[in-house]
Amino acid sequence: MADLHEVLPHFPHGQYAHLLQAFDRHELTTVDLLTMEIADVGKATQLPLLEIQKLRNAVTDALHRDLGVTGGPSDTETPRRRSLADFTAATSFVSTLDDELDRTLGGGIPTGYITEIAGESGVGKTQFLLLLLLAAQLPPPHGLGRPVLYLSTESSMPTHRLLQMLREHPRFANLPKSARPSLDAIASMDIPDLESQEHIVRFQVPVAIERHNIGLLVIDSVAANYRVEFDRSAAGAKHGSTMAARSKELVRLGTLLRDLAQRFNLAVVVANQVADRFADRFTMPPLAPPTPTPGSWHRMPQESPLASRSKALSPGAVDEELLEPTSSMAERLQFRSSMPEPLGPDDAAEPAPAALAFDHQQRWFTGWGDDPLADHGLKTPSLGLVWSTQLACRIALLKKPVYGVHRLLEDESGEAGGGVPALKSWRRWMKVVFAPHVAPTGQGLEGAVEYEVTRSGLRSVKGAGHTEGDEEEKDN
Known part of the structure; x- marks a missing residue:
């Protein structure tokens, strides 16, 4: 980033020397640093994203001082820190x-x-x-x-x-x-x-x-x-x-x-x-589902695929006769068939x-x-x-x-x-x-x-x- 010397002659280059050398090797300019996405700059230079962000902030602050732009909010006045x-x-x-x-x-x-x-x-x-x-x-x-x-x-x-x-x-x-x-x-x-x-x-x-x-x-x-x-x-x-x-x-x-x-x-x-x-x-049912009261019914909560994948599959939770077998199911069925029978409550x-x-x-x-x-x-x-x-x-x-x-309307016989x-x-x-x-x-x-x-x-x-x-x- 050799053009930084021309854009900001008084910028403290020493403390960012290792970063500026990487920018020079990949032919990135000051404009690239300020306009490209941080992730894209990191991918091009193989530098830590936090270090790139610090360099961008330092260059931006130096440009503000050089151009006379003042009045920006301080770190303690950001919206995240307001009551x-x-x-x-x-x-x-x-x-x-x-x-x-x-x-x-x-x-x-x-x-x-x-x-x-x-x-x-x-x-x-x-x-x-x-x-x-x-x-x-x-x-x-x-x-x-x-x-x-x-x-x-x-x-x-x-x-x-x-x-x-x-x-x-x-x-x-x-x-x-x-x-x-x-x-x-x-x-x-x-x-x-x-x-x-x-x-x-x-x-x-x-x-x-x-x-x-x-x-x-x-x-x-x-x-x-x-x-x-x-x-x-x-x-x-x-x-x-x-x-x-x-x-x-x-x-x-x-x-x-x-x-x-x-x-x-x-x-x-x-x-x-x-x-x-x-x-x-x-999806497995809860370990202790609520007991339905007389005259009421219990509806199982609806779940997303991500939720069901986050739960462990216990033996007996799936009826294989109702499902079309896949390679992953075959592995599970083979594993389950090798388990000793009968299973106790502690084996689940x-x-x-x-x-x-x-x-x-x-x-x-x-x-x-x-x-x-x-x-x-x-x-x-x-x-x-x-x-x-x-x-x-x-x-x-x-x-x-x-x-x-x-x-409904009355039928032909006159009955309602x-x-x-x-x-x-x-x-x-x-x-x-x-x-x-x-x-x-x-x-x-x-x-x-x-x-x-x-x-x-x-x-x-x-x-x-x-x-x-x-x-x-x-x-x-």
Whole structure:
């Protein structure tokens, strides 16, 4: 890195001599050090990543001093070290325009962080995002008083729905025309694939934020392009290498979004899809399952493949007559056939500790799986644990069906027909899974707030029941 002498003549080269020599051997410049990913620099130079990070920080600080850039936060003033009171005082929030929902979210959607809204189709993720696009344009304390940017990976921005919210929401109707949110303050971009996403987020989005003073960045949804790209490439590549490449892309996206959120003090909100979790047929039941009471039934918890792999397989747990034998099964069956019979209680393989099971760990970062007796299907947010580590806040939207009785028409003989159960409506809840400014909710729906999707957006449900005619037939 010989050009460092020209860029920073007074830089202390001596203490970094061993690192600079490696850069010179691989013909890397100061620009490469500042712009390339740390992992890529380490791969090229075979240097420890921590040492490369220290060199990059030293060069960056020297450039700031040389250019007269001051006022940066010290190490003790970083957001990670701030107390809750300091966080609330220094952070602006985008309101949901509903007092109960805002209380559940700790004031709304915070600026300076990445917030994810995860839920299945039809739960109202897109409706939530559209409402935030309008609310962010309001002056404080309900909004930021700044324009917004909407990035879509699936379809174009639903302007007709935004206009409907503008007309129907009571908070907007009482405002003077000059203070009302406008579609003119919403910039939108379509992201058809990962290559376009990388270019848009890295180059075009920062320019748009600076030029238009953007206060809210929305991505709907973050998982779509990754599912298309890596599910398609997995057919012709090894699964492990594909997942490693996807993890690298997720970390890169998280780094870019966090930098934008902190550098421009804007709120970054992404929608995420979820996947079903199915019980694995190799999964062992608990050692001491709850004893069903008369008139009740016990449902085994749903588990992911990762959870079932973390548990030991005990003899007799699998009925081989129901399974198609594989090479790995053949080895297990051969091992089991060589064991002495009969087996006593002490001969069973000891299961892995429950604390190491994925189903036990995921309750703190997915929003599902923390209720062992849930009567609804369990989900897992897409993109896995790697993406979860990139987030500061995750909001889970859950829904459960409400069934009624559909009366059949009278038959030809004039006798009244019976009734059959039919889907009547849906109930929806919002819960905070983790966040830097609000405590997470408890198991299942404990601490969650029920809401409904109406013509004016989202609102909390007060009291028992609500009118079905005010719901949107299509929420997402």
